[in-house]
Amino acid sequence: MRTALGNTPGELVKLNTEEWYGLYKQAARQSLLGVIFYALKQTAPDIEQRIPKEIYLKWFYQAEAIKGLNQTHYDLSNKLTALFAERGAKSVILKGQSNSRNYRDKYIRQTGDIDIWVAGGRDKVISLLSQMGLLENAKFSAHEVTLPKSVFGVDVEVHFNYIYDCWNPFANKRLKQVLSYEIERPIAVGEGFNVASNMFSLLMQLSHIRKHLLGHGIGLRQVMDYAVLLTSSSESERAEVSRALAATGLMPMAGALMWVLSECFGVKDEHLLCAPDASRGRILLSEISDDGNFGKNAKRKRGGVFKWWVRNRLHLLRLLPFDFPEVSWYLLRYWGAFLFYVPKRIYLLYKYKFST
DSSP, X not given: OHHHHTSSOOOOOOOOHHHHHHHHHHHHHTTOHHHHHHHHHHHOTTGGGTSOHHHHHHHHHHXXXXXXXXXXXXXXXXXXXXXXXXTTOOEEEESHHHHHTTSSSTTOSOOOOEEEEETTOHHHHHHHHHHTTOOTTOEEOSSEXXXXXXXXXXXXXXXXXXXXXXXXXXXXXXXXXXXXXXXXXXXXXXXXXXXXXXXHHHHHHHHHHHHHHHTTOOOHHHHHHHHHHHHTSOHHHHHHHHHHTTTTTOHHHHHHHHHHHHHHHOOOGGGOSSOOOHHHHHHHHHHHHHHOGGGTTOGGGOSOHHHHHHHHHHHHHHTTTTSHHHHHHHHHHHHHHHHHHHHHHHHHHHHHHHHO
């Protein structure tokens, strides 16, 4: 990972077949296959002679597929931007391809879906999507419309609200104020679409990482994105974000992430937003190691519904010391909604019982 970022010259140690398989599996579960393969090639140009042939061929073809999918996402990001611009709507590509273009090779990041923010608010965006004939079988949420994969061949989320993810309403209000100002200043890039300012991306993605830490889980791909974003930002941009951390409630998360970036990724002190917090950082690193990309390998998600529910509640309680205000608001809102819907659930259960 350090080599992929350009922070440390690569040095390839000798591995046996079992260890190569272990490295490959870890890269896969963290969605870093393209990044690690790139770093291996930078370290040893004759890497195909050092990896067991079966692993090399599998890894090589997957890295090539990642390149191809990146190109598809770049082309579609360009197309979506043009489609909305034709209708007078300003748009910004968030996360994915916006992050990918900052890597040393912009085709090595494993892509997920395409997130595009469109100006104008919920009603206007839905109206635009309707005019474009894109609403059939679409899914709606409080922040975005998810288009069916059949429309463009990849998953696309059209956001009409900013991605600010604080459960603490006071911190959320302050974060929204900053992001609302920054999102209105999109930056056109050579790939043919608009991206948000680095200040917006640093705050929004930090909040997004915390959201996934408390929810589904967080992996190294999101942390790698943040490392690339930090090192490609200017000193003044990082200073502005640093000043906003306390007011937006993101200081505990920032301290933990800065420790992981410094300890594991070799990010230099001058690129960090605040002093690394080792105690919180170890908690974050443990969660990353256990959960994998977006928590897909998290043990707490295994078993029946009841076990899953209990394990996730205990997971949140364990994270209370990590960020007490945010986790407390998360739990308060969860249990408030839970109790609010109890009468409705009892009524539906009663109705179902007597109707059958």
